[in-house]
Amino acid sequence: MAVSQKIRGSLESASWIRRMFEEGEERKAKFGVENVFDFSLGNPILEPPIKFKQTLKELANDPREGLHAYMSNAGFVETRQAVADYLNKFNRPAFSADDIIMTVGAGGGLNVVFKTILDPGDEVIIPCPYFVEYNFYLDNHQGRPCIVPTKTDFSLDISSIEAAFTDKTKAVLINSPNNPTGRVYNEEELRLLAEALIHYSSKLGRPIYLVSDEPYRKITYDGILVPGIFDIYNESFVVTSFSKDLSLPGERIGYAAASPDMSDKKMIMAGMVLSNRILGYVNAPALMQRAVALLLEERIDISLYQKKRDILCSALASFGYEFERPGGAFYLFPRTPVENDVEFVMALKEENILTVPGSGFGGPGHFRIAYCVSDYVVEGALPGFERAIKKYS
Amino acid sequence: MAVSQKIRGSLESASWIRRMFEEGEERKAKFGVENVFDFSLGNPILEPPIKFKQTLKELANDPREGLHAYMSNAGFVETRQAVADYLNKFNRPAFSADDIIMTVGAGGGLNVVFKTILDPGDEVIIPCPYFVEYNFYLDNHQGRPCIVPTKTDFSLDISSIEAAFTDKTKAVLINSPNNPTGRVYNEEELRLLAEALIHYSSKLGRPIYLVSDEPYRKITYDGILVPGIFDIYNESFVVTSFSKDLSLPGERIGYAAASPDMSDKKMIMAGMVLSNRILGYVNAPALMQRAVALLLEERIDISLYQKKRDILCSALASFGYEFERPGGAFYLFPRTPVENDVEFVMALKEENILTVPGSGFGGPGHFRIAYCVSDYVVEGALPGFERAIKKYS
Numbered sequence: 029m030a031v032s033q034k035i036r037g038s039l040e041s042a043s044w045i046r047r048m049f050e051e052g053e054e055r056k057a058k059f060g061v062e063n064v065f066d067f068s069l070g071n072p073i074l075e076p077p078i079k080f081k082q083t084l085k086e087l088a089n090d091p092r093e094g095l096h097a098y099m100s101n102a103g104f105v106e107t108r109q110a111v112a113d114y115l116n117k118f119n120r121p122a123f124s125a126d127d128i129i130m131t132v133g134a135g136g137g138l139n140v141v142f143k144t145i146l147d148p149g150d151e152v153i154i155p156c157p158y159f160v161e162y163n164f165y166l167d168n169h170q171g172r173p174c175i176v177p178t179k180t181d182f183s184l185d186i187s188s189i190e191a192a193f194t195d196k197t198k199a200v201l202i203n204s205p206n207n208p209t210g211r212v213y214n215e216e217e218l219r220l221l222a223e224a225l226i227h228y229s230s231k232l233g234r235p236i237y238l239v240s241d242e243p244y245r246k247i248t249y250d251g252i253l254v255p256g257i258f259d260i261y262n263e264s265f266v267v268t269s270f271s272k273d274l275s276l277p278g279e280r281i282g283y284a285a286a287s288p289d290m291s292d293k294k295m296i297m298a299g300m301v302l303s304n305r306i307l308g309y310v311n312a313p314a315l316m317q318r319a320v321a322l323l324l325e326e327r328i329d330i331s332l333y334q335k336k337r338d339i340l341c342s343a344l345a346s347f348g349y350e351f352e353r354p355g356g357a358f359y360l361f362p363r364t365p366v367e368n369d370v371e372f373v374m375a376l377k378e379e380n381i382l383t384v385p386g387s388g389f390g391g392p393g394h395f396r397i398a399y400c401v402s403d404y405v406v407e408g409a410l411p412g413f414e415r416a417i418k419k420y421s
Numbered sequence: 422m423a424v425s426q427k428i429r430g431s432l433e434s435a436s437w438i439r440r441m442f443e444e445g446e447e448r449k450a451k452f453g454v455e456n457v458f459d460f461s462l463g464n465p466i467l468e469p470p471i472k473f474k475q476t477l478k479e480l481a482n483d484p485r486e487g488l489h490a491y492m493s494n495a496g497f498v499e500t501r502q503a504v505a506d507y508l509n510k511f512n513r514p515a516f517s518a519d520d521i522i523m524t525v526g527a528g529g530g531l532n533v534v535f536k537t538i539l540d541p542g543d544e545v546i547i548p549c550p551y552f553v554e555y556n557f558y559l560d561n562h563q564g565r566p567c568i569v570p571t572k573t574d575f576s577l578d579i580s581s582i583e584a585a586f587t588d589k590t591k592a593v594l595i596n597s598p599n600n601p602t603g604r605v606y607n608e609e610e611l612r613l614l615a616e617a618l619i620h621y622s623s624k625l626g627r628p629i630y631l632v633s634d635e636p637y638r639k640i641t642y643d644g645i646l647v648p649g650i651f652d653i654y655n656e657s658f659v660v661t662s663f664s665k666d667l668s669l670p671g672e673r674i675g676y677a678a679a680s681p682d683m684s685d686k687k688m689i690m691a692g693m694v695l696s697n698r699i700l701g702y703v704n705a706p707a708l709m710q711r712a713v714a715l716l717l718e719e720r721i722d723i724s725l726y727q728k729k730r731d732i733l734c735s736a737l738a739s740f741g742y743e744f745e746r747p748g749g750a751f752y753l754f755p756r757t758p759v760e761n762d763v764e765f766v767m768a769l770k771e772e773n774i775l776t777v778p779g780s781g782f783g784g785p786g787h788f789r790i791a792y793c794v795s796d797y798v799v800e801g802a803l804p805g806f807e808r809a810i811k812k813y814s
């Protein structure tokens with residue numbers, strides 16, 4: 029075999045997604061890019077904030093030496109201290125630079141955490157629907173996903189999580205605001221989750237970790253705030269990136285933070301720094317580390333995403349679509365009017381609307397609309413959304 | 422256990438290296454940084470070329486949109502095409518953008534290649550002494566290193582490589598110019614290696630790959646050129662970075678290239694693009710991809726490294742040290758005057774000279790001097806080098 033069996037299997041199972049993508053590209057070529065409404069990717073349309081662009085110019089003119097050299101595998105101490113100071117504003121102010129490691133985006137951060145904590149065969153519980161890339165991140169370290177349902181409104185179903193605990197459970201992985209549902213878990217849900225974790229950790233005699241993937245934390249609507257997990261549960265990691273809130277996904281910059289009160293924290297952090305190195309990341313990109321240290325309070329103008337959400341929600345509701353109104357992120361996850369979500373996504377494609385079947389997120393009977401797109405895409409797609417659902421009514 | 426068994430084991434085995442590092446830091450605090458001569462790290466002292474700094478300013482002022490967004494997981498097509506055009510100057514001009522994937526440094530590139538080709542238990546033959554980080558990169562994908570000796574002048578020992586072939590052999594991994602020896606493999610060595618690979622591949626009925634890690638390709642002395650492997654062996658990958666030749670190690674930018682004539686190349690490249698994504702790298706940092714596309718012909722002023730090499734080589738030889746004169750990179754790997762290389766490295770430390778025992782590279786009885794340091798470090802260390810060897814004569 030030229031490629032490994034695993035990679036061959038992944039390439040084969042990804043082939044229909046690729047086919048859909050290619051068909052979308054064909055439609056763009058045939059009908060013109062402006063007549064195909066592509067909601068399939070979570071690639072933010074908004075430009076980074078003006079202050080990012082100013083900061084980049086200033087950093088490019090910084091005459092100091094050594095700015096592009098290796099630093100500690102954990103990242104520049106100045107950046108890690110700035111992140112700690114930032115976290116101290118929203119949590120019990122106990123964070124220091126030693127609790128932070130700068131990473132190659134949230135994808136890098138999740139892999140660093142999993143490499144550090146997982147032995148082969150260890151299980152990680154993931155509420156569903158979920159970002160299926162997590163399956164790969166666990167498999168990279170021979171961990172196993174244990175997928176559990178959420179309630180019909182996509183809130184956490186604590187009893188389904190409790191039912192999934194085994195003596196192999198190493199962590200619960202949550203993502204709030206959620207991709208693909210836009211759901212933000214509230215403080216009560218998280219407190220119940222923490223209680224379950226404390227109970228089962230004490231039964232096992234070792235911590236079950238809570239890993240919270242939070243790249244959409246700053247993207248919420250209607251005044252909703254994302255509760256912090258650090259003050260709720262001590263054995264917590266937060267992994268995040270600046271991909272969405274600063275619109276910098278191509279630059280691969282993020283961080284992982286461990287609770288200041290985590291057990292065995294010194295060894296955990298040493299393990300994370302080692303993992304960042306030996307996974308081949310080595311360190312987060314130097315220039316971007318310097319940039320984000322100065323931009324922790326910034327975010328893109330979320331009113332622009334909110335407007336797209338509002339237009340979509342009111343139009344789709346009026347056409348008869350059923351969905352939970354998302355509190356954050358830039359995804360909408362409506363039910364499909366037929367059971368077969370792939371069939372409905374194909375019907376939307378006939379209308380030149382590109383979306384992703386819920387099955388791709390472990391949420392069959394739904395489809396995902398990524399509305400981080402231009403206004404003309406949102407507005408142009410509305411008649412097609414209406415025609416598509418009419419076929420099934 | 423808080424951390425995985427593997428990470429715990431690695432932390433423990435790394436503890437004496439860390440102790441040495443910490444003792445070095447203590448010496449710097451005690452005697453003053455300027456009185457401790459640190460040759461322990463391959464962190465280039467030279468600043469990036471002026472043209473890099475100009476390019477960075479221009480890119481920071483680029484008014485176009487979407488410059489920091491996600492692109493294909495393979496990287497910007499413009500950058501990959503520029504790399505292909507560059508490779509076409511030094512190889513049979515058959516490269517296209519499709520043969521290139523931009524990576525998070527060479528560390529990222531090697532992990533992408535190994536994830537793509539290795540099944541659990543597959544073996545990779547590595548001539549020794551070698552960069553031991555390779556052990557981690559193979560273990561990340563459940564591959565196994567198979568370490569074979571080189572000749573006493575550190576040239577390839579083809580018969581030892583041939584003796585190591587098994588039906589589990591998936592690749593041979595070389596690094597030229599070499600870390601830690603500075604050895605550049607010549608064309609004859611590489612042709613003999615290719616013959617052995619062709620012979621054994623045909624016996625197995627599948628390709629054994631040649632993976633060449635080449636971050637020091639542009640750093641050679643005395644007119645030595647590093648022969649290209651693509652025109653010598655079809656089943657070849659080159660992995661490299663801009664960390665050393667542009668002095669950008671902190672920015673994590675490099676690429677992996679596959680031979681245009683590789684068997685099953687389409688699936689191999691699709692596997693590499695997938696691996697780049699699912700390992701959590703996602704893509705190489707966007708801004709640096711744009712920068713290096715404009716700087717492929719650039720390199721730092723290697724005459725500055727050559728001067729340090731020449732001063733060290735002539736002084737150490739006059740003191741009685743035995744070594745192979747390095748043809749490239751910025752490492753010198755002398756024999757220790759006692760069998761126990763750790764003992765001699767400790768003796769050097771007493772002289773406030775920090776180096777690394779050859780055992781750390783699978784080359785006991787030697788020590789590594791990384792001379793990518795300031796001139797005052799080279800010159801200041803010479804009396805200590807002389808005193809240390811005198812103790813053993």
